[in-house]
Amino acid sequence: MAAVGTLSRFVRLSSFVGKSRRLIFNRIQRRGIASCIDPSLGLTDEQKEFQKVAFDFAANEMAPHMAEWDEKEIFPVECMRKAAQLGFGGIYTQPEVGGSGLSRLDTSVIFEALSTGCVSTTAYISIHNMCNWMIDTFGNTEQRERYCPDLCTMDKLASYCLTEPGAGSDAASLLTTAQLKGDHYVLNGSKAFISGGGDTDVYVVMCRTGGKGAKGISCVVVEKGTPGLGFGKKEKKVGWNSQPTRAVIFEDCAVPVTNRLGAEGQGFSIAMKGLNGGRINIASCSLGAAHACVQLARDHLCVRKQFGEPLSSNQFLQFKLAEMATKLVASRLLVREAAHALQENRPDAVALCSMAKLFATDECFTICNQALQMHGGYGYLKDYAVQQFVRDIRVHQILEGTNEVMRLIIARDLLMDS
Numbered sequence: 512m513a514a515v516g517t518l519s520r521f522v523r524l525s526s527f528v529g530k531s532r533r534l535i536f537n538r539i540q541r542r543g544i545a546s547c548i549d550p551s552l553g554l555t556d557e558q559k560e561f562q563k564v565a566f567d568f569a570a571n572e573m574a575p576h577m578a579e580w581d582e583k584e585i586f587p588v589e590c591m592r593k594a595a596q597l598g599f600g601g602i603y604t605q606p607e608v609g610g611s612g613l614s615r616l617d618t619s620v621i622f623e624a625l626s627t628g629c630v631s632t633t634a635y636i637s638i639h640n641m642c643n644w645m646i647d648t649f650g651n652t653e654q655r656e657r658y659c660p661d662l663c664t665m666d667k668l669a670s671y672c673l674t675e676p677g678a679g680s681d682a683a684s685l686l687t688t689a690q691l692k693g694d695h696y697v698l699n700g701s702k703a704f705i706s707g708g709g710d711t712d713v714y715v716v717m718c719r720t721g722g723k724g725a726k727g728i729s730c731v732v733v734e735k736g737t738p739g740l741g742f743g744k745k746e747k748k749v750g751w752n753s754q755p756t757r758a759v760i761f762e763d764c765a766v767p768v769t770n771r772l773g774a775e776g777q778g779f780s781i782a783m784k785g786l787n788g789g790r791i792n793i794a795s796c797s798l799g800a801a802h803a804c805v806q807l808a809r810d811h812l813c814v815r816k817q818f819g820e821p822l823s824s825n826q827f828l829q830f831k832l833a834e835m836a837t838k839l840v841a842s843r844l845l846v847r848e849a850a851h852a853l854q855e856n857r858p859d860a861v862a863l864c865s866m867a868k869l870f871a872t873d874e875c876f877t878i879c880n881q882a883l884q885m886h887g888g889y890g891y892l893k894d895y896a897v898q899q900f901v902r903d904i905r906v907h908q909i910l911e912g913t914n915e916v917m918r919l920i921i922a923r924d925l926l927m928d929s
Contacts, residue, residue, distance in 0.1 A: 548805060548836050550623060550798075550843065558620055561613070564597055565621045569628025569799075574896075577629040580753035581899055584745075586710050587632055587753060592665045594636065599625070601663030602640050603788070604647045608655050609663035615788060615850040619795040623843075626799025630903035633799065635754040637792035638706050642669035642715045645785045646732065649772040658713060658732065668711040671789075672702040672733075672759050673782050679703075680916050682717070683725040683779060687761060689718040694768050696720065696731060698739070698761035704910075708757035709742035711735065715785075716759075717778045730778035732770045739764030750902035787853055787861055789911045790868035794846045794875075797907050800900040801839050801875035804882035807897050808832060811886050828885060835878045842871040862924035869917035872907040879904060 544550075551559050572590055580587055594600065602618045604610025613621075618640070625633040643662040647655055661667040678685040687700025698718055705714075714733040721727030733740055743758030773781055809832060812823040822828055849867035852860040879901045883890035890897050908914045 544806070545809070545836070548802065548839055550620070550802060553847075554620065558617060561617055562620050562624050565599075565624035566627065568594060568597065568599075569625050573625065573628030573632060577632075577753075577896065577899065578893065580629065580632065581750075581903075582752075582893070584752045584755070586635075586707075586755055588665075588668070588710075591632065591636060591639075591668075594625070595663065595665035598663075599636060600639065600665040601643045601647075601659065604640070604643045604659055604663055608647060608659035610643070610647065610659065615791060615854040616847055618788075619791055619798075619846055619850045622792055622795035623798040623802065626796040627803040629753060630796055630800045630900060631751045631753040634751065634793060634796050634903075634907075635706055637789070637796060638671055639665070639669050641785050641789045641792065642671050642713065644788065645715055645730075645781060646772065648784075649730070649777070649781050650732075653769070654732070654772065662713065667713055668707055669713040669715060670705050670707040670711045670759070671785070672705055672714050672716040674703050674705075676701065676703045676758075680913055682782065683728070684723075685717060685719060685728065687716070687718045689720045689729060689731060689766070691720065691768070692765075695765040696768060696771070698731070698733070698764040698766060700761050701743075702759040704746070704756055705759045706751075706754050706756055708755060708759050709745070710755050714740075714759060715772070716761075717782050718761075720775050720778075725779035726776050728778035728782070729775045730772040730781045731766050732772065733761075733764065733766050734770075737764055737766060749905065750899070751906055786911055787864045790864045790917075791846060791850050791853060793907050793911045794842070794849075794868045794871035797872045797875035797904050798839070798843050798846060800904045801835075801842070801878040804879040804897055804900050805832070805835050805839055807895075808835065808882035808885045811889075815887075822885070831881060831885070835881055838874040838878055842867075842874050846871050859924075862921050865912070865917040865920040865924075868911060869914045869921070872904070873914060876901070876904055876908060 551562055572593060598611035601610030602613050602621060606612040622633055622637055643659060646658050662669055673682055675685050675687060689696035689698050712735045716731050716733050717728055718731060719727050720729040739762045741760040743760060746756040748756060812828055813821055815822045846867045849863040852863045883897045883901050886895060886897055889895050
Protein backbone atom coordinates (compact mmCIF):
# COMPACT_ATOMS: atom_id res chain seq x y z
CA MET A 512 0.00 0.00 0.00
CA ALA A 513 2.89 2.35 0.73
CA ALA A 514 4.17 1.99 -2.80
CA VAL A 515 0.73 2.65 -4.28
CA GLY A 516 0.34 5.79 -2.17
CA THR A 517 3.77 6.98 -3.21
CA LEU A 518 2.97 6.25 -6.84
CA SER A 519 -0.08 8.50 -6.77
CA ARG A 520 2.07 11.24 -5.20
CA PHE A 521 4.69 10.79 -7.94
CA VAL A 522 2.06 11.04 -10.66
CA ARG A 523 0.32 13.98 -9.01
CA LEU A 524 3.54 15.98 -8.78
CA SER A 525 5.05 15.03 -12.10
CA SER A 526 3.72 17.83 -14.30
CA PHE A 527 6.87 19.85 -14.87
CA VAL A 528 7.19 22.51 -17.51
CA GLY A 529 10.49 23.79 -18.85
CA LYS A 530 12.59 24.27 -21.92
CA SER A 531 15.74 22.19 -22.01
CA ARG A 532 18.68 23.91 -23.61
CA ARG A 533 20.81 20.83 -23.12
CA LEU A 534 21.68 19.03 -26.31
CA ILE A 535 21.12 15.60 -24.80
CA PHE A 536 17.41 15.92 -24.15
CA ASN A 537 16.65 17.87 -27.32
CA ARG A 538 18.05 14.98 -29.30
CA ILE A 539 16.74 12.13 -27.19
CA GLN A 540 13.20 13.45 -27.18
CA ARG A 541 13.25 13.81 -30.97
CA ARG A 542 14.61 10.39 -31.75
CA GLY A 543 13.32 8.36 -28.81
CA ILE A 544 14.96 5.43 -27.05
CA ALA A 545 16.06 2.43 -29.11
CA SER A 546 14.08 -0.61 -27.98
CA CYS A 547 17.15 -2.76 -27.34
CA ILE A 548 18.42 -0.35 -24.63
CA ASP A 549 15.02 0.72 -23.28
CA PRO A 550 15.48 0.95 -19.49
CA SER A 551 11.78 0.31 -18.87
CA LEU A 552 11.92 -3.24 -20.22
CA GLY A 553 11.00 -5.78 -17.55
CA LEU A 554 9.62 -3.21 -15.12
CA THR A 555 6.15 -3.24 -13.58
CA ASP A 556 3.64 -0.54 -14.47
CA GLU A 557 4.32 1.16 -11.13
CA GLN A 558 8.06 1.14 -11.69
CA LYS A 559 7.55 2.62 -15.15
CA GLU A 560 5.62 5.47 -13.54
CA PHE A 561 8.43 6.12 -11.03
CA GLN A 562 10.90 6.02 -13.88
CA LYS A 563 8.90 8.42 -16.05
CA VAL A 564 8.65 10.95 -13.23
CA ALA A 565 12.41 10.70 -12.66
CA PHE A 566 13.17 11.09 -16.39
CA ASP A 567 10.86 14.10 -16.61
CA PHE A 568 12.47 15.69 -13.57
CA ALA A 569 15.93 15.06 -15.02
CA ALA A 570 14.97 16.59 -18.37
CA ASN A 571 13.19 19.66 -17.03
CA GLU A 572 14.79 20.45 -13.68
CA MET A 573 18.35 19.13 -13.94
CA ALA A 574 19.63 18.90 -17.52
CA PRO A 575 19.05 22.62 -18.33
CA HIS A 576 21.35 23.54 -15.41
CA MET A 577 23.84 20.69 -15.46
CA ALA A 578 26.65 22.62 -17.18
CA GLU A 579 26.17 25.73 -15.04
CA TRP A 580 26.19 23.75 -11.79
CA ASP A 581 29.42 22.13 -12.94
CA GLU A 582 31.14 25.31 -14.12
CA LYS A 583 30.15 27.48 -11.14
CA GLU A 584 30.29 24.64 -8.59
CA ILE A 585 26.71 25.27 -7.44
CA PHE A 586 25.17 22.93 -4.86
CA PRO A 587 21.55 22.93 -6.17
CA VAL A 588 19.72 22.63 -2.85
CA GLU A 589 16.41 24.01 -4.09
CA CYS A 590 16.36 21.62 -7.03
CA MET A 591 17.02 18.71 -4.69
CA ARG A 592 14.19 19.83 -2.43
CA LYS A 593 11.91 19.77 -5.47
CA ALA A 594 13.08 16.21 -6.03
CA ALA A 595 12.30 15.43 -2.40
CA GLN A 596 8.70 16.56 -2.98
CA LEU A 597 8.46 13.58 -5.32
CA GLY A 598 9.75 11.21 -2.65
CA PHE A 599 13.38 11.20 -3.80
CA GLY A 600 14.81 12.33 -0.43
CA GLY A 601 13.97 9.05 1.30
CA ILE A 602 13.31 6.56 -1.47
CA TYR A 603 13.91 3.44 0.61
CA THR A 604 13.24 5.00 4.01
CA GLN A 605 10.07 3.79 5.72
CA PRO A 606 6.79 5.73 5.22
CA GLU A 607 6.12 6.19 8.95
CA VAL A 608 9.01 8.68 9.13
CA GLY A 609 8.27 10.36 5.80
CA GLY A 610 9.98 8.02 3.35
CA SER A 611 8.67 6.45 0.17
CA GLY A 612 9.23 2.86 1.33
CA LEU A 613 10.28 1.68 -2.13
CA SER A 614 12.45 -1.31 -2.99
CA ARG A 615 16.13 -1.36 -3.90
CA LEU A 616 15.18 -2.05 -7.52
CA ASP A 617 12.80 0.92 -7.55
CA THR A 618 15.65 3.01 -6.15
CA SER A 619 18.06 1.87 -8.85
CA VAL A 620 15.55 2.70 -11.57
CA ILE A 621 15.05 6.20 -10.15
CA PHE A 622 18.76 6.99 -9.76
CA GLU A 623 19.50 5.76 -13.27
CA ALA A 624 16.84 8.06 -14.71
CA LEU A 625 17.84 11.09 -12.62
CA SER A 626 21.49 10.70 -13.63
CA THR A 627 20.65 11.35 -17.26
CA GLY A 628 20.01 14.94 -16.12
CA CYS A 629 23.00 15.42 -13.80
CA VAL A 630 25.19 12.62 -12.48
CA SER A 631 26.90 14.71 -9.81
CA THR A 632 23.67 15.95 -8.22
CA THR A 633 22.05 12.52 -8.37
CA ALA A 634 25.11 10.93 -6.78
CA TYR A 635 24.82 13.30 -3.82
CA ILE A 636 21.09 12.48 -3.53
CA SER A 637 22.05 8.80 -3.44
CA ILE A 638 24.51 9.40 -0.56
CA HIS A 639 21.87 11.41 1.30
CA ASN A 640 19.41 8.52 0.84
CA MET A 641 21.97 6.07 2.20
CA CYS A 642 22.46 8.16 5.36
CA ASN A 643 18.70 8.51 5.79
CA TRP A 644 18.27 4.74 5.48
CA MET A 645 21.03 4.09 8.03
CA ILE A 646 19.31 6.26 10.62
CA ASP A 647 15.92 4.74 9.79
CA THR A 648 17.26 1.18 10.01
CA PHE A 649 19.64 1.34 12.96
CA GLY A 650 18.27 4.27 14.94
CA ASN A 651 15.79 4.03 17.78
CA THR A 652 12.32 5.54 17.62
CA GLU A 653 13.46 8.91 18.99
CA GLN A 654 16.34 9.14 16.53
CA ARG A 655 14.22 8.14 13.55
CA GLU A 656 11.51 10.67 14.41
CA ARG A 657 14.09 13.38 15.08
CA TYR A 658 16.10 13.10 11.88
CA CYS A 659 14.30 11.18 9.13
CA PRO A 660 11.33 13.46 8.36
CA ASP A 661 13.57 16.47 7.67
CA LEU A 662 15.95 14.30 5.66
CA CYS A 663 13.08 12.93 3.56
CA THR A 664 12.01 16.47 2.61
CA MET A 665 15.68 17.44 2.27
CA ASP A 666 15.04 20.41 4.52
CA LYS A 667 18.13 18.94 6.13
CA LEU A 668 20.92 17.29 4.17
CA ALA A 669 23.16 14.42 5.26
CA SER A 670 26.77 13.35 4.74
CA TYR A 671 28.45 9.99 5.23
CA CYS A 672 31.76 10.11 7.13
CA LEU A 673 33.87 6.97 6.91
CA THR A 674 37.02 7.68 4.86
CA GLU A 675 40.01 9.27 6.57
CA PRO A 676 43.33 10.63 5.25
CA GLY A 677 45.04 7.40 6.34
CA ALA A 678 42.10 5.00 6.12
CA GLY A 679 40.53 4.69 2.68
CA SER A 680 40.17 1.12 1.45
CA ASP A 681 41.30 -0.11 4.89
CA ALA A 682 38.31 1.44 6.65
CA ALA A 683 38.65 -0.77 9.73
CA SER A 684 41.89 1.06 10.61
CA LEU A 685 40.20 4.46 11.03
CA LEU A 686 41.66 6.64 13.79
CA THR A 687 38.94 9.18 14.64
CA THR A 688 38.30 8.58 18.34
CA ALA A 689 35.16 8.98 20.43
CA GLN A 690 36.03 8.95 24.11
CA LEU A 691 33.15 8.47 26.53
CA LYS A 692 32.94 11.26 29.10
CA GLY A 693 29.78 11.15 31.15
CA ASP A 694 26.79 11.29 28.83
CA HIS A 695 28.81 12.50 25.83
CA TYR A 696 31.36 11.16 23.37
CA VAL A 697 34.26 13.53 22.69
CA LEU A 698 35.38 13.13 19.09
CA ASN A 699 38.86 13.90 17.77
CA GLY A 700 40.16 13.23 14.28
CA SER A 701 39.24 13.99 10.69
CA LYS A 702 37.39 12.55 7.73
CA ALA A 703 38.42 13.06 4.09
CA PHE A 704 36.55 13.46 0.79
CA ILE A 705 33.16 14.02 2.43
CA SER A 706 30.40 14.78 -0.08
CA GLY A 707 28.39 17.78 1.05
CA GLY A 708 30.89 18.49 3.83
CA GLY A 709 30.36 21.97 5.30
CA ASP A 710 27.06 22.54 3.47
CA THR A 711 25.07 19.71 5.02
CA ASP A 712 23.34 19.44 8.38
CA VAL A 713 23.69 15.84 9.59
CA TYR A 714 26.92 13.81 9.63
CA VAL A 715 26.77 10.04 10.05
CA VAL A 716 30.22 9.40 11.50
CA MET A 717 32.20 6.20 12.04
CA CYS A 718 34.54 6.59 15.01
CA ARG A 719 36.60 4.46 17.36
CA THR A 720 35.03 3.89 20.78
CA GLY A 721 36.99 0.71 21.51
CA GLY A 722 40.17 -1.13 20.56
CA LYS A 723 41.77 -1.72 17.19
CA GLY A 724 39.95 -3.22 14.23
CA ALA A 725 36.35 -3.30 13.08
CA LYS A 726 34.90 -4.30 16.47
CA GLY A 727 36.10 -1.06 18.06
CA ILE A 728 34.09 1.19 15.71
CA SER A 729 30.77 2.85 16.54
CA CYS A 730 28.43 5.10 14.58
CA VAL A 731 27.27 8.49 15.84
CA VAL A 732 25.23 11.30 14.33
CA VAL A 733 26.84 14.75 14.58
CA GLU A 734 24.79 17.85 13.83
CA LYS A 735 26.16 20.92 12.10
CA GLY A 736 26.84 23.67 14.63
CA THR A 737 28.13 21.28 17.29
CA PRO A 738 31.14 22.94 19.00
CA GLY A 739 34.36 21.32 17.82
CA LEU A 740 32.98 20.36 14.41
CA GLY A 741 34.95 22.03 11.61
CA PHE A 742 35.65 21.72 7.90
CA GLY A 743 38.60 21.91 5.55
CA LYS A 744 38.83 23.86 2.32
CA LYS A 745 36.49 23.05 -0.53
CA GLU A 746 38.29 20.60 -2.80
CA LYS A 747 38.79 21.31 -6.52
CA LYS A 748 37.70 18.21 -8.40
CA VAL A 749 37.73 16.86 -11.95
CA GLY A 750 34.00 16.12 -11.77
CA TRP A 751 31.18 15.96 -9.23
CA ASN A 752 31.33 19.75 -9.11
CA SER A 753 27.68 20.32 -8.19
CA GLN A 754 28.38 18.93 -4.73
CA PRO A 755 31.01 20.35 -2.35
CA THR A 756 33.69 18.05 -0.97
CA ARG A 757 35.60 18.91 2.19
CA ALA A 758 37.43 17.34 5.09
CA VAL A 759 35.31 17.08 8.24
CA ILE A 760 37.35 17.81 11.36
CA PHE A 761 36.59 16.98 14.99
CA GLU A 762 38.43 18.84 17.75
CA ASP A 763 37.09 17.92 21.19
CA CYS A 764 33.65 17.69 19.59
CA ALA A 765 31.18 16.62 22.28
CA VAL A 766 28.25 14.56 20.98
CA PRO A 767 25.49 13.13 23.23
CA VAL A 768 25.58 9.36 23.73
CA THR A 769 21.94 9.42 22.63
CA ASN A 770 23.23 10.24 19.12
CA ARG A 771 24.86 6.82 18.75
CA LEU A 772 23.19 4.51 16.21
CA GLY A 773 23.00 0.94 17.45
CA ALA A 774 25.30 -0.49 20.09
CA GLU A 775 28.93 0.33 20.72
CA GLY A 776 31.09 -1.67 18.33
CA GLN A 777 28.33 -2.00 15.73
CA GLY A 778 29.53 0.91 13.62
CA PHE A 779 31.60 -1.00 11.09
CA SER A 780 28.73 -3.38 10.38
CA ILE A 781 26.37 -0.41 9.97
CA ALA A 782 28.85 1.27 7.60
CA MET A 783 29.23 -1.83 5.43
CA LYS A 784 25.48 -2.49 5.25
CA GLY A 785 24.99 1.09 4.16
CA LEU A 786 27.67 0.69 1.50
CA ASN A 787 26.08 -2.43 0.01
CA GLY A 788 23.13 -0.29 -1.03
CA GLY A 789 25.42 2.64 -1.81
CA ARG A 790 27.28 0.50 -4.33
CA ILE A 791 24.07 -0.30 -6.17
CA ASN A 792 23.12 3.38 -6.05
CA ILE A 793 26.39 4.62 -7.51
CA ALA A 794 26.35 1.88 -10.16
CA SER A 795 22.85 3.07 -11.08
CA CYS A 796 24.15 6.61 -11.49
CA SER A 797 26.76 5.22 -13.89
CA LEU A 798 23.99 3.50 -15.84
CA GLY A 799 22.20 6.81 -16.34
CA ALA A 800 25.33 8.47 -17.70
CA ALA A 801 26.06 5.57 -20.02
CA HIS A 802 22.45 5.45 -21.25
CA ALA A 803 22.59 9.15 -22.11
CA CYS A 804 25.97 8.78 -23.81
CA VAL A 805 24.89 5.85 -26.00
CA GLN A 806 22.06 7.98 -27.31
CA LEU A 807 24.28 11.03 -27.74
CA ALA A 808 26.77 8.94 -29.69
CA ARG A 809 24.04 7.39 -31.84
CA ASP A 810 22.60 10.78 -32.71
CA HIS A 811 26.01 12.30 -33.43
CA LEU A 812 26.85 9.45 -35.82
CA CYS A 813 23.60 10.09 -37.68
CA VAL A 814 24.13 13.84 -38.20
CA ARG A 815 27.93 14.16 -38.50
CA LYS A 816 29.34 13.65 -42.00
CA GLN A 817 32.89 12.81 -43.01
CA PHE A 818 34.11 11.98 -46.53
CA GLY A 819 30.61 12.69 -47.85
CA GLU A 820 28.87 10.08 -45.69
CA PRO A 821 27.29 10.15 -42.24
CA LEU A 822 29.45 8.51 -39.60
CA SER A 823 26.62 6.04 -39.01
CA SER A 824 27.51 4.34 -42.31
CA ASN A 825 30.98 3.44 -41.01
CA GLN A 826 30.97 -0.22 -40.01
CA PHE A 827 33.74 0.18 -37.41
CA LEU A 828 31.67 2.83 -35.61
CA GLN A 829 28.53 0.69 -35.94
CA PHE A 830 30.37 -2.15 -34.19
CA LYS A 831 31.58 0.20 -31.45
CA LEU A 832 28.04 1.48 -30.89
CA ALA A 833 26.77 -2.10 -30.71
CA GLU A 834 29.41 -2.94 -28.10
CA MET A 835 28.44 0.12 -26.06
CA ALA A 836 24.77 -0.84 -26.11
CA THR A 837 25.58 -4.42 -25.12
CA LYS A 838 27.75 -3.31 -22.19
CA LEU A 839 25.00 -0.94 -21.05
CA VAL A 840 22.30 -3.61 -21.01
CA ALA A 841 24.59 -6.18 -19.37
CA SER A 842 25.50 -3.66 -16.66
CA ARG A 843 21.86 -2.78 -16.07
CA LEU A 844 20.83 -6.43 -15.72
CA LEU A 845 23.59 -7.10 -13.19
CA VAL A 846 22.77 -4.00 -11.15
CA ARG A 847 19.09 -4.92 -11.03
CA GLU A 848 19.87 -8.50 -10.02
CA ALA A 849 22.07 -7.19 -7.19
CA ALA A 850 19.23 -4.88 -6.11
CA HIS A 851 16.88 -7.89 -5.95
CA ALA A 852 19.42 -9.85 -3.90
CA LEU A 853 19.91 -7.02 -1.41
CA GLN A 854 16.16 -6.45 -1.05
CA GLU A 855 15.66 -10.15 -0.34
CA ASN A 856 18.69 -10.32 1.99
CA ARG A 857 20.06 -13.25 -0.01
CA PRO A 858 23.40 -14.83 0.97
CA ASP A 859 24.92 -13.73 -2.34
CA ALA A 860 23.87 -10.09 -1.88
CA VAL A 861 27.24 -8.68 -0.75
CA ALA A 862 29.14 -10.33 -3.59
CA LEU A 863 26.53 -9.32 -6.16
CA CYS A 864 26.54 -5.70 -4.95
CA SER A 865 30.33 -5.73 -5.37
CA MET A 866 30.06 -7.32 -8.82
CA ALA A 867 27.48 -4.76 -9.90
CA LYS A 868 29.57 -1.85 -8.67
CA LEU A 869 32.75 -3.21 -10.25
CA PHE A 870 31.25 -4.16 -13.61
CA ALA A 871 28.85 -1.27 -14.10
CA THR A 872 31.20 1.55 -13.11
CA ASP A 873 34.03 0.14 -15.24
CA GLU A 874 31.91 -0.60 -18.29
CA CYS A 875 29.83 2.57 -18.10
CA PHE A 876 32.96 4.72 -17.94
CA THR A 877 34.22 2.90 -21.03
CA ILE A 878 30.89 3.63 -22.76
CA CYS A 879 31.01 7.33 -21.94
CA ASN A 880 34.65 7.62 -22.92
CA GLN A 881 33.95 5.92 -26.25
CA ALA A 882 31.02 8.28 -26.84
CA LEU A 883 33.40 11.22 -26.33
CA GLN A 884 35.82 9.67 -28.84
CA MET A 885 33.02 9.31 -31.38
CA HIS A 886 32.31 13.02 -31.07
CA GLY A 887 35.89 13.80 -32.08
CA GLY A 888 37.04 17.28 -31.13
CA TYR A 889 33.48 18.32 -30.32
CA GLY A 890 33.38 15.81 -27.51
CA TYR A 891 36.16 17.69 -25.74
CA LEU A 892 34.21 20.95 -25.73
CA LYS A 893 32.17 21.90 -22.70
CA ASP A 894 29.31 22.89 -24.99
CA TYR A 895 28.71 19.15 -25.38
CA ALA A 896 27.32 17.15 -22.46
CA VAL A 897 29.34 14.02 -23.19
CA GLN A 898 32.55 15.37 -21.62
CA GLN A 899 30.75 16.12 -18.35
CA PHE A 900 29.38 12.61 -18.14
CA VAL A 901 32.93 11.29 -18.58
CA ARG A 902 34.29 13.55 -15.82
CA ASP A 903 31.42 12.91 -13.43
CA ILE A 904 31.45 9.10 -13.53
CA ARG A 905 35.21 8.55 -13.43
CA VAL A 906 35.17 8.79 -9.64
CA HIS A 907 32.56 6.03 -9.39
CA GLN A 908 35.38 3.51 -9.91
CA ILE A 909 36.99 4.85 -6.72
CA LEU A 910 34.31 5.71 -4.16
CA GLU A 911 31.97 3.43 -2.20
CA GLY A 912 34.93 1.03 -2.11
CA THR A 913 37.46 1.07 -4.95
CA ASN A 914 36.98 -1.41 -7.73
CA GLU A 915 40.14 -3.15 -6.55
CA VAL A 916 38.43 -3.75 -3.20
CA MET A 917 35.33 -5.01 -5.04
CA ARG A 918 37.54 -7.68 -6.63
CA LEU A 919 38.81 -8.70 -3.20
CA ILE A 920 35.27 -9.03 -1.82
CA ILE A 921 34.17 -11.15 -4.77
CA ALA A 922 37.27 -13.38 -4.61
CA ARG A 923 36.85 -13.93 -0.86
CA ASP A 924 33.24 -14.95 -1.39
CA LEU A 925 34.32 -17.45 -4.07
CA LEU A 926 37.11 -18.90 -1.94
CA MET A 927 35.22 -18.90 1.36
CA ASP A 928 34.32 -22.59 1.26
CA SER A 929 37.36 -23.85 -0.62
